[in-house]
Amino acid sequence: MNSPHIPESQLHAYVDGQLDTHERAEVLDATRTDAELARQLAELNRLKELVRLAYQNPPPPRQLPHSRPARLSRSGQAIAASCLLTLGLVAGWWAHTPAPGPGFQELSQLDQPIPPGDRVLLHISKMDTQRITHALDKAERLLQNSVQQHRPLQLEIVANAEGLGMLREDSPFGDRIRTMRQQHTNVRFLACGIAMENARLKEGREPKLLPEANKINAALEQILGRLKEGWIYVKG
Amino acid sequence: MGFFWQNKQFEQTLNLHWQRLYRQAYAWCHDPQLAGDLVQETLSRSCRRPYQFENDKALGVWLYKVMNNCWRDHHRQQREMVPLDEMHMVTESGPDLSLAQQQLQHTVQQAMAQLKADHRQIITLIDMEEFSYTEVAEILDIPTGTVMSRLSRGRQQLKLILEKTSPSLAAGGTTIRSIKP
Known part of the structure; x- marks a missing residue:
C-alpha cells in the first residue's frame, strides 16, 4: 500500500x-x-x-418493560435526557467553578448544619460495606439532628448499579434500614429500576427488595429531577 | 444552578456531547444497554471530581478519557466481548433508515466488531469524533506512535474484512450513495 x-x-x-x-x-x-x-x-x-x-444512528438503550411514563417511552429518551441534564450540571460546574457547586456535597459535609427545610439525596452506587455503613451513619446523624433541632428535612437514599445490593431483601443493612424507616418518616429508600432490570437479566428472575425500599424508573432520572428542584446531592 | 439552565447555547453543546458519547460507546461495545450504562457511569464518575476546562474541546477529551476508563473497568470485570450473534441488529435504529442504510450499517458494524477492541476504539475516535492523534493518545493513555500504528493496522484489517464479506461495499458500490448524512 x-x-x-x-x-x-x-x-x-x-x-x-x-x-x-x-x-x-x-x-x-x-x-x-x-x-x-x-x-x-x-x-x-x-x-x-x-x-x-x-454508527450514525445507534439503537437506543433498551427500555424497561413497564412503569415508564409515556413521555419517556421512546428511543431511550429518559436516559438520554437524564444524562444530558447530568452533563449540564457537571459540565457547567466544571466550566464555571473550580470548586463543587452548592448542590453537590461531600459526605463529610453532612456533619455540618444544613439550611432549614432542606432536602438531601444520598446516592449509593457501590456495594461497599464500609462506605455504605459510613453513609448510613451520616444519614442517621442528619435525621437525628433534624429532630433535635426541629429542622424540617427530606432525605432520599437512592441505590443503583452495585449499590442496589443495599436494598435487596438479603441486604446486610436490612435491619438498620428497617429501623431508620420506623424512626423517621422523612427518609425514603429508592432502588433504581435500570439496576433492577440489569439484575433480572443477569440472574433470570426479578430481584426482591426490602419492604422499606421503593422502585423508581432510574436513579439518574431521580437525581437530576431532585437537583433541578434544589436538593443537595451527596455521593455516598 | 439556574445559570446552567438559562444558557441555551451551552445546553446545545452538552446535548452534542451526550449524543457523541453514546454513539462512541455503542461503537465500542455494540450493545445499546451497555453503551447507555457506560455513558451513565462516565457522567456519574465525572461528578466526583471537579475540574476546570479551558474550552469545550478539552472537556470533550476528558469525558472520553473517563469513558475509556469505564470501558476498561468493564472489561476487567467481564473479561469478554459481546459475542457477534448477540450484537444488536441495526434494524433497531428506527423507522427512518432505509433497508439499504440498515444493511450498510449492519455490514460495517459486523466488520468493526471483528477488529481488536483497541483498534476499533482508535478508528472510531478518529473517524467519528475527529480527534487528533495526540488527543486520542491522551484519551487512551498510550503513545501517539502507538495510536498511529494501531490505526493503520486496524484500517487495513477492516478493509480486508469488508473485501471478504461485502466486496461491492469495499470496492465502492452504489450503496453508499443511498445514504443521506
Missing part, C-alpha cells in the same frame, strides 16, 4: 487532517502523478466515511 514517496502513515495523517499545509501540498502533488496513491487516498476516505455512517 506504500507509495515510493509518501509513506502509508502520511496517507492516514492526510485523510485524518493531521498534516500541516506544506505536508498536505506534498501529498496532493504526489497524487497528481501517482494514480495508485490517489486510489489509496480515496480508499482511506471511503473507509472513514463508512465508519461514520455505520
Whole structure:
C-alpha cells in the first residue's frame, strides 16, 4: 500500500487532517502523478466515511418493560435526557467553578448544619460495606439532628448499579434500614429500576427488595429531577 | 444552578456531547444497554471530581478519557466481548433508515466488531469524533506512535474484512450513495 514517496502513515495523517499545509501540498502533488496513491487516498476516505455512517444512528438503550411514563417511552429518551441534564450540571460546574457547586456535597459535609427545610439525596452506587455503613451513619446523624433541632428535612437514599445490593431483601443493612424507616418518616429508600432490570437479566428472575425500599424508573432520572428542584446531592 | 439552565447555547453543546458519547460507546461495545450504562457511569464518575476546562474541546477529551476508563473497568470485570450473534441488529435504529442504510450499517458494524477492541476504539475516535492523534493518545493513555500504528493496522484489517464479506461495499458500490448524512 506504500507509495515510493509518501509513506502509508502520511496517507492516514492526510485523510485524518493531521498534516500541516506544506505536508498536505506534498501529498496532493504526489497524487497528481501517482494514480495508485490517489486510489489509496480515496480508499482511506471511503473507509472513514463508512465508519461514520455505520454508527450514525445507534439503537437506543433498551427500555424497561413497564412503569415508564409515556413521555419517556421512546428511543431511550429518559436516559438520554437524564444524562444530558447530568452533563449540564457537571459540565457547567466544571466550566464555571473550580470548586463543587452548592448542590453537590461531600459526605463529610453532612456533619455540618444544613439550611432549614432542606432536602438531601444520598446516592449509593457501590456495594461497599464500609462506605455504605459510613453513609448510613451520616444519614442517621442528619435525621437525628433534624429532630433535635426541629429542622424540617427530606432525605432520599437512592441505590443503583452495585449499590442496589443495599436494598435487596438479603441486604446486610436490612435491619438498620428497617429501623431508620420506623424512626423517621422523612427518609425514603429508592432502588433504581435500570439496576433492577440489569439484575433480572443477569440472574433470570426479578430481584426482591426490602419492604422499606421503593422502585423508581432510574436513579439518574431521580437525581437530576431532585437537583433541578434544589436538593443537595451527596455521593455516598 | 439556574445559570446552567438559562444558557441555551451551552445546553446545545452538552446535548452534542451526550449524543457523541453514546454513539462512541455503542461503537465500542455494540450493545445499546451497555453503551447507555457506560455513558451513565462516565457522567456519574465525572461528578466526583471537579475540574476546570479551558474550552469545550478539552472537556470533550476528558469525558472520553473517563469513558475509556469505564470501558476498561468493564472489561476487567467481564473479561469478554459481546459475542457477534448477540450484537444488536441495526434494524433497531428506527423507522427512518432505509433497508439499504440498515444493511450498510449492519455490514460495517459486523466488520468493526471483528477488529481488536483497541483498534476499533482508535478508528472510531478518529473517524467519528475527529480527534487528533495526540488527543486520542491522551484519551487512551498510550503513545501517539502507538495510536498511529494501531490505526493503520486496524484500517487495513477492516478493509480486508469488508473485501471478504461485502466486496461491492469495499470496492465502492452504489450503496453508499443511498445514504443521506
